[in-house]
Amino acid sequence: MLYLLDYGAGNVRSLANSIRKLGHDFAWVTSPSDLDQATALLFPGVGAFGPALASLRASGYAEALAAYIASGRPYMGICIGMQALFEASDEAPGVAGLGVVPGRVARFDAAKGAKSVPQMGWNVARPLRSDAAHFGIPAAAAATGSQQQQQETHFYFVHSYRAAYEPALHHEWALTTTQYGDEVFLSSVRRHNVFATQFHPEKSGRAGLEVLRAWLEGGAAAAAQEEVRWLVDPQHAASPAAADGLTKxxxxxxxxxxxxxxxxxxxxxxxxxxxxKAAGASSGGxxxxxxxxxxxxxxxxxxxxxxxxxxxxxxxxxxxxxxxxxxxxxxxxxxxxxxxxxxxxxxxxxxxxxxxxxxxxxxxxxxxxxxxxxxxxxxxxxxxxxxxxxxxxxxxxxxxxxxxxxxxxxxxxxxxxxxxxxxxxxxxxxxxxxxxxxxxxxxxxxxxxxxxxxxxxxxxxxxxxxxxxxxxxxxxxxxxxxxxxxxxxxxxxxxxxxxxxxxxxxxxxxxxxxxxxxxxxxxxxxxxxxxxxxxxxxxxxxxxxxxxxxxxxxxxxxxxxxxxxxxxxxxxxxxxxxxxxxxxxxxxxxxxxx
Ligand code: 1PR
Known part of the structure; x- marks a missing residue:
């Protein structure tokens, strides 16, 4: 059974709508013990890191989540559901994350690349590895120049904090990167049974529905069967291109x-x-x-x-x-x-x-x-x-x-x-x-x-x-x-x-x-x-x-x-x-x- 974890902030309704639209059923997590029965778990979320983690800990979910992830069953996190996997976030100093993914989350630097914060809008998720295809994110590695533009897939982002991509630290995790201003950050991560996106698939039109469909239909299991190939040089992927991919x-x-x-x-x-304008006398002018x-x-x-x-x-x-x-x-x-x-x-x-x-x-x-x-x-x-x-x-x-x-x-x-x-x-x-x-x-x-x-x-x-x-x-x-x-x-x-x-x-x-x-x-x-x-x-x-x-x-x-x-x-x-x-x-x- 697929379970959805709603810790009480943000709009989870659209995610529920997307899952139903894709023909799948789910149950809401109502207590930590539900996680024992879950065969797949989705943790969506908008909002802030501190209150999200505090609420998870206060209601006993943090341990249950860690145990669920360690059990090897499929986990998908969205936005805060991805950020919570890291060790910490500058958004809430002193609050520990789940520590599943190494590194910390920090605020976008508005001065870098003269950008507005939050990043709000549609940006390109660039696949770094072959397993991205199992999660509905098509690789456009062979294309160049204007051709590449056409094959790029855009997803909807809305966030002020991000995990900057560090090739050595994130070697096992980096699935796609995205550039905003001059900053290259992790827009999705995946290792074994864990898949998480910074973007909102449930708000990303048909491209986003494809990501959800791929995960719901066993993307993680399919990816586990295959050896991961790098599509790009990870070091190269970490340096910003001349322009970011945020669309108007x-x-x-x-x-x-x-x-x-x-x-x-x-x-x-x-x-x-x-x-x-045509006001007649009958209408009182x-x-x-x-x-x-x-x-x-x-x-x-x-x-x-x-x-x-x-x-x-x-x-x-x-x-x-x-x-x-x-x-x-x-x-x-x-x-x-x-x-x-x-x-x-x-x-x-x-x-x-x-x-x-x-x-x-x-x-x-x-x-x-x-x-x-x-x-x-x-x-x-x-x-x-x-x-x-x-x-x-x-x-x-x-x-x-x-x-x-x-x-x-x-x-x-x-x-x-x-x-x-x-x-x-x-x-x-x-x-x-x-x-x-x-x-x-x-x-x-x-x-x-x-x-x-x-x-x-x-x-x-x-x-x-x-x-x-x-x-x-x-x-x-x-x-x-x-x-x-x-x-x-x-x-x-x-x-x-x-x-x-x-x-x-x-x-x-x-x-x-x-x-x-x-x-x-x-x-x-x-x-x-x-x-x-x-x-x-x-x-x-x-x-x-x-x-x-x-x-x-x-x-x-x-x-x-x-x-x-x-x-x-x-x-x-x-x-x-x-x-x-x-x-x-x-x-x-x-x-x-x-
Ligand atoms: O004050 O918090 O209750 O919010 C009321 C909201 O309703 C405000 O966002 C206000 O802009 C909007 N509003 C109130 N009266 C009107 C009106 O038209 N009589 N509409 C109105 C505002 C402006 C745009 C419009 C653009 C583009 N409409 O929404 O869509 O001007 O139009 P165009 O492309 O045809 O030029 P509150």
């Missing part, structure tokens, strides 16, 4: 709300106005909510077309309590059963009170979405409130930089902090809805938000104008005296792992992304940024990803991901077309095999 992510976004008939629909606004399809069906279409991620935003969540908002939970649940790429859900991730007076913290609301199958939650309005409070607690003026706030200014009580602590920063996205505020040239120098003032480029429709970007809440209905740089730096300080950067001015206009806004935020933070709002054609994705020198002396760079909604919903451009155009222009992308 193309994200599909579904803005969801009830229409006037009460049906939950995917809608799409222009500068956040989601109602039809208010047009109907645009209806562009059903949320689950559309997410399935985007998965099939190769979307690297899917985002669901409940855009009217400020009106109701999220825990009562069962339709959105059901949407996520149903999408997670068939869509095997990361799912983000946003809207209403905040403290709420049930009609019977029962209060729920933002984390409890997030718990419900993670249980339903979300991989990340996205926080909008509450993030603005949290950063304003942080500025106040730090005693900073309106011009202050919340990123510099001391630990004592952190309350620990905001949703961002609590969810980030429990699930890891990578599970917390902050969705920012900035709006332009135009200023006179005479106001610029003394302006309290001067840090976010930009000037329209020569030859553009905004030439000669200057503006700053104000933070808004409730879907742009209200502004706050906070600029987009303060907001982005503040949420990073609070523990957010990614920024979803919308633009109310560009939303639904199809004129392209606001590169001035995007570069401003990109150079203000060290976490990944998803550019959003304004895509009208494939070329706009090339424009937003074009590396530019964002500050003096820095290597040219841009955002990690770009998101679009309307252009995909109306089928004006397909995700596949965007990927083809990006590939043609030399950007690394993941193509889903159809």
């Amino acid at each position: 992510r193309v994200v599909a976004c579904l803005d969801v709300r009830s229409n006037d008939e009460g049906d939950l629909v995917v809608t799409k606004g222009e500068s956040y106005d989601v109602r039809e 208010v047009g109907a909510v645009r209806n562009l399809g059903k949320p689950v069906a559309l997410s399935q279409r985007y998965y099939a077309e190769g979307a690297d991620e899917v985002v669901f935003l409940n855009i009217t969540s400020f009106r109701s309590a999220a825990l009562r908002d069962q339709p959105m939970l059901a949407v996520v649940e149903n999408a997670a059963a068939t869509v095997f790429v990361p799912l983000t859900v946003g809207g209403g991730i905040k403290a709420s009170v049930d009609p019977d007076g029962t209060p729920h913290s933002a984390k409890e609301v997030a718990d419900a979405y993670f249980r339903a199958g979300a991989d990340k939650v996205s926080i909008g309005s509450e993030a603005v409130v949290a950063v304003l409070e942080l500025l106040e607690a730090a005693g900073a003026s309106v011009a202050g930089d919340p990123a510099l706030a001391k630990d004592s200014a952190l309350s620990g009580s905001t949703g961002i902090e609590q969810i980030s602590k429990a699930y890891g920063a990578q599970a917390v996205v902050v969705s920012i809805d900035p709006k332009r505020v135009y200023v006179d040239a005479s106001e610029v120098a003394a302006h309290p938000h001067a840090r976010s003032i930009v000037e329209g480029a020569k030859g553009s429709r905004d030439e000669g104008r200057q503006w700053w970007y104000t933070a808004t809440i409730s879907g742009g209905r209200e502004t706050r005296d906070l600029d987009v740089v303060q907001l982005a730096r503040g949420v990073q300080r609070l523990g957010a792992g990614e920024i979803l950067l919308n633009s109310i001015d560009q939303d639904g206009q199809g004129r392209g992304f606001d590169r001035l806004l995007i570069d401003l935020v990109r150079r203000s933070v060290g976490i990944p940024v998803v550019a959003s709002s304004g895509a009208g054609k494939a070329q706009h994705f090339l424009d937003v990803f074009e590396p530019l020198p964002l500050r003096e002396g820095a290597a040219p760079s841009s955002v990690e991901a770009a998101l679009a909604a309307g252009v995909f919903h109306r089928e004006e451009v397909r995700i596949e077309d965007v990927k083809a155009a990006l590939k043609q222009a030399g950007f690394p992308v993941r193509r889903e095999e159809v």
